Amino acid sequence: MHLPTVLSVVFAAAGVTAQLNDLAVAAGLKYFGTCGSEGNINSDTTYRNILNNKSEFGQLVPENGQKWDATEPSRGQFTYSSGDIVAGVAKQNGQLLRCHTLVWYSQLPSWVSGGSWNRSTLQSVIETHINNVMGHYKGQCYAWDVVNEAVNDDGTWRPSVFLSTFNTDYFAISFRAAKAADPNTKLYYNDYNLEYNQAKTDRAVELVKIVQAAGAPIDGVGFQGHLIVGSTPSRSALATTLKRFTALGVEVAYTELDIRHSSVPASSSALVTQGNDFANVVGSCLDVAGCVGVTIWGFTDKYSWIPQTFPGQGDALLYNSNFGKKPAWTSVSSVLAAKATNPPPAQTTTLATITTAPPAQTTTTSRPAVSTTSAAAPGGAQQTRWGQCGGIGWSGPTACQSPWTCQVLNPYYSQCL
Numbered sequence: 001m002h003l004p005t006v007l008s009v010v011f012a013a014a015g016v017t018a019q020l021n022d023l024a025v026a027a028g029l030k031y032f033g034t035c036g037s038e039g040n041i042n043s044d045t046t047y048r049n050i051l052n053n054k055s056e057f058g059q060l061v062p063e064n065g066q067k068w069d070a071t072e073p074s075r076g077q078f079t080y081s082s083g084d085i086v087a088g089v090a091k092q093n094g095q096l097l098r099c100h101t102l103v104w105y106s107q108l109p110s111w112v113s114g115g116s117w118n119r120s121t122l123q124s125v126i127e128t129h130i131n132n133v134m135g136h137y138k139g140q141c142y143a144w145d146v147v148n149e150a151v152n153d154d155g156t157w158r159p160s161v162f163l164s165t166f167n168t169d170y171f172a173i174s175f176r177a178a179k180a181a182d183p184n185t186k187l188y189y190n191d192y193n194l195e196y197n198q199a200k201t202d203r204a205v206e207l208v209k210i211v212q213a214a215g216a217p218i219d220g221v222g223f224q225g226h227l228i229v230g231s232t233p234s235r236s237a238l239a240t241t242l243k244r245f246t247a248l249g250v251e252v253a254y255t256e257l258d259i260r261h262s263s264v265p266a267s268s269s270a271l272v273t274q275g276n277d278f279a280n281v282v283g284s285c286l287d288v289a290g291c292v293g294v295t296i297w298g299f300t301d302k303y304s305w306i307p308q309t310f311p312g313q314g315d316a317l318l319y320n321s322n323f324g325k326k327p328a329w330t331s332v333s334s335v336l337a338a339k340a341t342n343p344p345p346a347q348t349t350t351l352a353t354i355t356t357a358p359p360a361q362t363t364t365t366s367r368p369a370v371s372t373t374s375a376a377a378p379g380g381a382q383q384t385r386w387g388q389c390g391g392i393g394w395s396g397p398t399a400c401q402s403p404w405t406c407q408v409l410n411p412y413y414s415q416c417l
């Protein structure tokens with residue numbers, strides 16, 4: 001408890017609260033986020049208030065509302081009433097939106113999965129779906145999960161109407177259609193159990209290479225991070241796995257992180273283990289240059305998909321069912337804060353003193369006299385959308401390409417939005 005106290009002084013002095021997204025951004029990530037559960041947003045005020053808090057969650061993703069069965073339940077009939085719920089919350093609060101998901105074998109209406117298609121008709125169905133759904137959300141999504149869960153755990157390609165019709169050609173077809181529908185969003189492949197760096201991970205690496213070899217665009221790989229307390233890989237093993245993908249020139253993110261107990265209620269020692277596991281996952285993202293952020297798959301144990309899917313298991317999130325912060329919340333906040341207070345070498349000396357300095361000094365020394373906006377933009381360069389355009393220690397461009405403007409998210413990070 002001592003560490004958070006010191007940190008709260010440091011961050012209060014810096015105008016940054018010791019909350020997860022603020023800390024994550026101060027630590028160099030683009031966001032710390034959560035999925036939002038469409039059904040609970042308007043019925044549970046406590047839930048909604050925490051979800052609304054941009055200091056805690058700088059990014060939201062709809063849990064179900066943008067999936068195929070929600071957006072195009074029958075052919076050519078598009079509906080966005082569910083998908084717009086979380087998108088609307090994010091827009092209202094100025095939170096980034098991850099969008100999820102387009103081409104997936106599950107939550108796929110039977111008119112698609114059971115249809116009788118040839119390549120030409122199914123390609124048209126995919127393109128129409130992607131064009132409409134991405135068109136509806138155009139400009140709102142930081143990233144889209146274009147293809148989801150195309151690989152089995154044993155490393156074989158997962159059977160689906162898409163695989164049986166196209167073999168692996170549906171990857172490039174989908175990514176190309178996505179690029180055409182919204183050229184300014186990051187296009188992701190997203191899957192679970194990539195964290196273990198086994199046959200499934202090898203196949204996902206191959207998937208990225210297949211898309212790239214076809215000349216189609218792919219920007220990122222989402223590690224869903226549905227993990228189990230006590231069997232989560234170490235921080236360094238996780239970082240090694242993330243780097244297999246960044247080495248291919250794509251960014252990575254944890255997109256659906258939850259770490260479930262194999263049996264509940266969890267003992268107090270299991271809660272500590274869960275905290276360590278969460279810290280290892282978040283820490284691995286901090287350790288890899290191309291890892292942009294962490295999204296948890298819900299924040300409260302009150303609402304989670306786990307108990308329905310894995311009976312007897314659960315309590316996989318950072319807040320308990322009464323919205324109290326669990327030990328895992330403190331672990332995540334601590335690992336983020338440790339990185340945030342230990343920025344690049346030039347500032348290390350200054351900041352190292354801070355943690356031992358009395359509060360009165362903290363106020364003056366913890367804010368290096370860097371006026372971020374006064375740093376001249378080299379050559380008048382303009383940052384692209386989503387790019388960093390200011391913040392403590394930032395020496396890159398401070399102007400944004402039109403029509404984006406440089407918005408101060410906190411003292412450490414301004415972004416072209």
Ligand SMILES: *[C@@H]1O[C@H](CO)[C@@H](O)[C@H](O)[C@H]1NC(C)=O
Pocket residue numbers: 017019053054055056
């Ligand atoms: C977010 O939550 C923190 C901690 O409860 C609180 O201090 C802060 O005021 C909240 N921010 C907003 C915008 O409600």
Ligand SMILES: *[C@@H]1O[C@H](CO)[C@@H](O)[C@H](O)[C@H]1NC(C)=O
Pocket residue numbers: 118119120121
């Ligand atoms: C695919 O199916 C459609 C509709 O049944 C048909 O018009 C078209 O000729 C078929 N294409 C090929 C290449 O078989």
